Amino acid sequence: MKLALFGANGMAGTQIAKEALMRGHELTAIVRDPARFSLSGDSLQDSFASRLTVVVGNVLDPISVAKIVKGHDAVISAAGPGNTTANNPDLALIIPQAAHSLIAGLTAAGVNRLVVVGGAGSLFVAPGMQLVDTPDFPVQYRPASLAHREALGIYEKADLDWTFISPAAIFMSGDRTGKFRVGTDELLVDEHGESRISAEDYAIALLDEVEKPQYIRRRMTVAY
Template sequence: MNLTVFGATGGIGREIVGQALASGHRVTAVVRDPARLTVTGPGLVVVRADLTDPEAVRPAVAGRDAVLSGLGPRSTKDAGVAARLTRTVLAAMEAAEVRRLVVVSAAPVGPEPDDGIVDRAARALVSKVLKAVYDDLREMEAELSRSSTDWTSVRPPRLQDKPLTGTYRRVIGGFPPKGRFIARADVAHAMLATIDDEATVKQGVGVAY
């Protein structure tokens, strides 16, 4: 496939690029600072673009089979970046008539699983502390719902920097019970796996160990 990846220098974005290249895909990585992208390999094209301008982004998505986005706030200070930059990506995709989009969101944005009281209390505390981050991701998902794209939002819990396992639980339209952690590498794996999975179109997908 011919893929475009946004947020390619972030933890999940780098994993998407690396795993996609290893699987034989052609990848266009859209970045603000090419020096920060440490992934290399045949089939990789690096594009520096202003993510506030859909016209600047449009050539990077035109003719692609799918677009994957690791864009998102790294802290409460960055809240607002996910919705704002995703609007740019959506506008560029719609102008270029590219339909398939897979983004990373977060577990608290989706339906709450039927867990025990300890898990519910922990989620409530995290959601309170990171309210601005999750509000940003909710607005991002609202933008997806209003778009004409065939989108999927992958919603992980707490992220870890651990090796790829390829083994995790996945719930379309929900979240795995007692799912507390997942590696960034496995989130990237899950995102790539949804590209040609029609059951995930216009759905949130919860992933966790």
């Protein structure tokens, strides 16, 4: 498949890029600064050179989005402000803005498939109670979590074959095990009550969904 990936420089984006290339896909990695793009080693990146194109693009500009994604089979968005919202909550606004831009850009380009790296905050932990609304939810992560929740609502109204993939509550680089559980709208926890997933295993779940869609126009989640 020919895939376009926004936010390829981030933690999730880097692992998604690596997983897509390891599976033999053609990948257009869309970044703001190509000099910062790396697949954890020049030799690894060189081995994928024939199937990897790195371009500069703006996920907040529908015209830029449409121009870049035209001709691709699917678009993946891992774009976001990262952890910077802890010091500047307004940066979280990038998340819903990107949702509007991606929908407009993909529609203009005639690309119907969109897979989005979402947040865990809007997952339900009890009937009518989402993780972000629980009393102990970390204040520093609240702006981004609320923004992801807003973005999910935007995608739910879109006339595209979208999938919004929420990670577990603890989401960081780790091991690639290939062993995890997939759910829908509820936070998944293990036998110790922990909710976690590595970026490496999250990337596996995301590419599985890209290759063999099971959650069209739905949210899914992945955790151990």
